[in-house]
Amino acid sequence: MRILVVEDEKRIADFLQRGLESAGYAVDTANDGAGALDQVHAAEYDLIILDLGLPDIDGLALLSKIRNRKASPPVLILSARDQVDDRVKGLESGADDYVVKPFAFVELLARVRALLRRGQPTPERLQVGELVLDCIRRRVTRANENIELAPKEFSILEYMMRNRGRPLSRTMIVEHVWDMDYDGLTNIVDVYIRHLRSKIDDKYQTKLIHTVRGIGYMLELPETQPERA
Numbered sequence: 001m002r003i004l005v006v007e008d009e010k011r012i013a014d015f016l017q018r019g020l021e022s023a024g025y026a027v028d029t030a031n032d033g034a035g036a037l038d039q040v041h042a043a044e045y046d047l048i049i050l051d052l053g054l055p056d057i058d059g060l061a062l063l064s065k066i067r068n069r070k071a072s073p074p075v076l077i078l079s080a081r082d083q084v085d086d087r088v089k090g091l092e093s094g095a096d097d098y099v100v101k102p103f104a105f106v107e108l109l110a111r112v113r114a115l116l117r118r119g120q121p122t123p124e125r126l127q128v129g130e131l132v133l134d135c136i137r138r139r140v141t142r143a144n145e146n147i148e149l150a151p152k153e154f155s156i157l158e159y160m161m162r163n164r165g166r167p168l169s170r171t172m173i174v175e176h177v178w179d180m181d182y183d184g185l186t187n188i189v190d191v192y193i194r195h196l197r198s199k200i201d202d203k204y205q206t207k208l209i210h211t212v213r214g215i216g217y218m219l220e221l222p223e224t225q226p227e228r229a
C-alpha cells in the first residue's frame with residue numbers, strides 16, 4: 001500500500017511519513033502542488049493525504065486536478081481550517097475524509113486504514129493453507145500458532161498473499177512496500193524474504209514461499225501435500 005503525503009510543513013510531513021511507514025505503508029511526500037501532481041503522474045497511489053494550505057496552489061484546486069485523472073485514489077484532507085464551510089467544500093470537491101489539525105496520529109491512522117479498506121474491496125482475512133493473515137488486527141498465524149512479524153515483513157507477506165500463485169519480482173515487492181527513494185536496491189527483498197521464511201516456513205514441512213528463478217518470489221500452497229508441522 002502506497003501513500004502520498006502532500007504537506008508543505010516539513011515537521012508534519014516527516015511525522016506522518018515516519019508514523020505511516022512504521023505502520024507498514026510505503027510513503028512518498030510532496031511539499032507543494034506541482035510536486036504532488038508530478039508524483040501522482042509518476043506512480044500509482046492507494047491513498048493521498050492532502051494539506052489544503054499549500055504554497056503554490058489551493059489544496060481544493062489540486063484535489064479537482066487529481067480527481068480529473070482516470071484512476072483517482074481516495075483522498076484524505078488534512079487542514080488547519082476547521083470551519084464547517086471548508087469541511088463541506090472539501091467533501092464536495094471529492095475528498096473522501098477530512099481530518100483537522102492538530103490531530104492524534106492514531107485517529108489519522110484509523111481513517112487511513114478505513115479509506116484503504118473502502119477503496120479496495122479486499123478480504124479482511126487472507127488464508128493460504130494454514131497460514132492466516134488478519135488484515136484488521138494485523139495478526140498472522142500458521143496452524144493456529146501466533147507469528148510475530150515486523151511491519152515491513154507483514155506488508156510483504158500481505159502483498160504476497162493477496163497475489164498468491166503469482167510470481168512477484170523484487171521490484172514489484174519493493175514498490176509496494178518501500179517508498180520511491182528506495183532506488184533499485186532490490187536485494188533488501190531477499191533479506192526480508194529470508195526473515196519471512198524463517199518465521200512462516202522453516203519449521204513446517206510444506207513451504208509456502210517459493211523462489212521463481214529469474215523473477216523473484218511467489219507464495220502458494222503446493223498441491224497434494226498435507227500440511228504438517
Ligand code: CA
Pocket residue numbers: 007008009051052053054
Ligand atoms: Ca500547509
